[in-house]
Amino acid sequence: MRIVFLCGGNGTRLWPESRESLPKQFIPLIQGKSLLELTVERVLDLVKKVKPIFVCNKRHGFLVNEIINQYQLEADIILEPEGKNTCAAIYLAAKHSDETDNLLILPSDHLILNNKNFIGDMLSIEKEFNSNHFITLGVRPTKASEAYGYIKIDSDNNFPPYKVLKFIEKPIKELAYKFISDSNFYWNAGIFFANAKKILSSIKNHAPEIALQCDINYANIVKVGCCNEIQFNPDLFSKIPSKSIDYAVLEHDEEIYLYPLNYEWSDVGSWDSLSMKYGEKLNKDNVVQIDSLNNFIRNDKRIIATIGVEDLIIIDSDDATLISKKEHSEKVKIVVNNLLNHKSNVSKEHTFENRPWGKFENLYQDKNCKVKKLIVLPKKRLSKQYHNFRSEHWFVISGTASIYLDGKNLTLKKGQSIDIPIKSHHFIENRTNNNLIIIETQLGSYFGEDDIIRLDDPYNR
Numbered sequence: 302m303r304i305v306f307l308c309g310g311n312g313t314r315l316w317p318e319s320r321e322s323l324p325k326q327f328i329p330l331i332q333g334k335s336l337l338e339l340t341v342e343r344v345l346d347l348v349k350k351v352k353p354i355f356v357c358n359k360r361h362g363f364l365v366n367e368i369i370n371q372y373q374l375e376a377d378i379i380l381e382p383e384g385k386n387t388c389a390a391i392y393l394a395a396k397h398s399d400e401t402d403n404l405l406i407l408p409s410d411h412l413i414l415n416n417k418n419f420i421g422d423m424l425s426i427e428k429e430f431n432s433n434h435f436i437t438l439g440v441r442p443t444k445a446s447e448a449y450g451y452i453k454i455d456s457d458n459n460f461p462p463y464k465v466l467k468f469i470e471k472p473i474k475e476l477a478y479k480f481i482s483d484s485n486f487y488w489n490a491g492i493f494f495a496n497a498k499k500i501l502s503s504i505k506n507h508a509p510e511i512a513l514q515c516d517i518n519y520a521n522i523v524k525v526g527c528c529n530e531i532q533f534n535p536d537l538f539s540k541i542p543s544k545s546i547d548y549a550v551l552e553h554d555e556e557i558y559l560y561p562l563n564y565e566w567s568d569v570g571s572w573d574s575l576s577m578k579y580g581e582k583l584n585k586d587n588v589v590q591i592d593s594l595n596n597f598i599r600n601d602k603r604i605i606a607t608i609g610v611e612d613l614i615i616i617d618s619d620d621a622t623l624i625s626k627k628e629h630s631e632k633v634k635i636v637v638n639n640l641l642n643h644k645s646n647v648s649k650e651h652t653f654e655n656r657p658w659g660k661f662e663n664l665y666q667d668k669n670c671k672v673k674k675l676i677v678l679p680k681k682r683l684s685k686q687y688h689n690f691r692s693e694h695w696f697v698i699s700g701t702a703s704i705y706l707d708g709k710n711l712t713l714k715k716g717q718s719i720d721i722p723i724k725s726h727h728f729i730e731n732r733t734n735n736n737l738i739i740i741e742t743q744l745g746s747y748f749g750e751d752d753i754i755r756l757d758d759p760y761n762r
Contacts, residue, residue: 308357317621363657382535395500439487445477450489462558508549682730684758691745693721700737
């Protein structure tokens with residue numbers, strides 16, 4: 302059995318912490334670990350034996366590589382230039398597998414508790430399933446939720462697998478109340494088994510345009526770099542239709558069966574769902590509550606104090622704060638859409654961004670100037686690059702910087718600085734075993750990240 306980790310979601314319902322630049326599957330949400338880390342740990346013994354496949358957005362490939370290195374895995378990474386939903390991702394993973402491979406498709410952003418027997422249960426299911434079938438995993442509803450998809454089964458036989466009769470996508474409240482009392486309905490956990498050959502043939506049958514465009518892209522892979530990274534031509538990739546595997550295939554295929562997932566499960570789709578599991582554990586020492594009850598507060602740096610409030614969700618991030626009444630946090634998507642309509646970067650980007658070489662944080666910006674804090678990790682360097690619209694000034698706060706500037710190699714220590722003129726070729730390298738911290742002041746007429754013209758790049762971006 303080969304595991305496919307789907308890591309491409311944006312997780313906008315967990316804004317302001319989860320954004321396009323750093324989606325929820327990569328955020329340390331649960332006791333200092335990310336959902337992707339917890340998903341890998343759930344099947345760790347298996348992925349150490351059989352090479353897994355990770356599918357993610359290209360801009361997050363280095364985050365996946367960090368986890369692969371952390372758990373000392375050998376893995377293939379399919380890097381998508383843009384998100385095309387789960388149907389294309391699963392087709393490309395099946396295309397990259399042997400046709401005889403049995404694939405277990407795992408979303409990277411779900412939480413499954415008390416899962417010590419998870420691998421054993423999955424292997425038991427695999428032994429019994431027919432290679433001409435899809436096997437999906439369902440969860441018995443515990444509440445009338447409008448946030449989950451549902452699966453209706455035929456329970457004429459007393460033991461699983463049960464024949465799937467119908468998929469129902471996020472029903473209205475009245476229907477959800479009916480489903481919770483009917484033993485024939487399960488939540489769709491988004492986890493399923495299928496043989497690679499079955500996946501390819503079903504998608505070709507039910508979503509032929511997706512299959513065709515994926516075949517064209519796979520035949521024109523740009524490069525297979527180090528660490529088994531598979532990259533695509535962005536223009537070709539943009540032609541792939543974007544549909545979920547449920548809409549495109551599973552709702553139409555006749556050979557789908559369900560096994561109950563007998564674990565405590567959540568897709569961590571809202572702050573409400575997280576607060577119900579970890580409400581008290583996530584409150585920190587820098588929270589002061591006076592005459593306040595039943596609040597879920599998550600913050601990083603700033604102290605939050607409440608007086609006389611209850612049943613609130615308060616999420617304080619680097620540059621935005623969400624305050625919601627409990628049981629209303631699903632509406633955060635409306636907030637994000639409003640911000641998008643106002644062309645606010647706060648909906649997509651943090652003031653910081655993780656990069657393969659470390660991290661930068663935006664400290665200040667006006668129309669003529671932008672100031673950043675750069676943290677370059679040990680033994681890492683930035684790409685060799687130049688800029689058309691800005692000059693830069695680098696001031697070393699901590700560590701030793703090895704600088705390349707227009708053919709010259711220079712060394713800067715704490716307290717020293719250097720000017721980088723417009724269009725000059727340059728990079729920063731940290732050859733030491735300690736973090737290098739630099740304050741970068743940009744002067745010019747445009748400060749977008751697309752004014753980085755890379756001449757060479759250690760990270761194949």
